[in-house]
Amino acid sequence: MFAWQELLQKQPAVITIVGMAKNVGKTVTLNYVQKTIHKEGYVLGLTSIGRDGETFDALTNLEKPGIVVQPGTIVATAEKMIVDNSVWDCLQVTNILTPLGKVIILRAKAINKVVLAGPSKNSDVKDILTCLAKWGARCILIDGAFDRQSSADPLVSRQVILACGATVSRDLAELILMTKSRIEQLTLPACDGFYQNLFEKYQAKVMTVKAGIVREVSVHTALMSPSEWHKVLNEDCDAILIKGAVSDSLAQALLRQSGTPLIIVQDGSKVFITTTLWRQLRARSIQLMVLNPICLLGLTINPTYPGGKGFDAEVLLQEMGKALAPLPVIDIMREAKY
Incomplete structure (x- = not known):
């Protein structure tokens, strides 16, 4: 999907995945990126800004896809989020507090689901990134909070993947215009x-x-x-x-x-x-x-929305791809790229 070898030359690469709204496929994107990088043999780190990964969507009450971690993945989440300690190796208990307890560092023993609840302050997130790197994470993925553009703060992570979809707008032309505007804002050029x-x-x-x-x-x-x-x-x-x-x-x-x-x-x-x-x-x-530019790696698209048909997947990919070229636009579910 992306030139991972080039990205992972830095020690470690830190990538934030941000959604423009709920149900745009942010979790699906996160799982796909994890699986892809894991297959290439890299040790992954995973955390979030605030809490994400609910079982049911707070707005629609529909079941959401869970965050699936690969074996050996190093996870930072609040201690109350861990239900079964037997599937994790506990590496470290930090002094960083969240409403759901201290953030702990764990290593997955096998494929497993997790609910992420990380710190909300950027300074604490940076401390967590240091911990994950210390435990061997070569690439760290940050699950950015829903519709929280500040999750893309380059002081935390200069590399961002943006997820959008039919829940942002049911009108294709409007969706493309809204996405293009958000991308232009995120990728403003650096001053001298x-x-x-x-x-x-x-x-x-x-x-x-x-x-x-x-x-x-x-x-x-x-x-x-x-x-x-x-x-x-x-x-x-x-x-x-x-x-x-x-x-x-x-x-x-x-x-x-x-x-x-x-x-x-x-x-x-x-x-x-x-x-x-x-x-x-x-x-x-x-x-x-x-002052600090953001590197947008690409855009992922979700043509559907809960309870509705949404857009034709190929039409959305082609039209969004043309509008945003040369930025990579990816339909994760079909593994199709413009």
């Missing part, structure tokens, strides 16, 4: 070194830059109203640096301006702008860049 240094040097949530001179804006959060952003944008500046999430309010303020500065955010997982406003920003050539 000058602005990277400013991010490290200054602590303010919002900064304006004019001819190399920085002004720190006195705000507690980057989630300001359109009118508050309008005041910042009215300043004569070359760029605005933002620490934290940006939403539709910034987009609305940008679209009201006749001329706009360069907008630089920490990474693409911090951009939460709806498809309509995002397309308008693109049409106006309003430029956004990031």
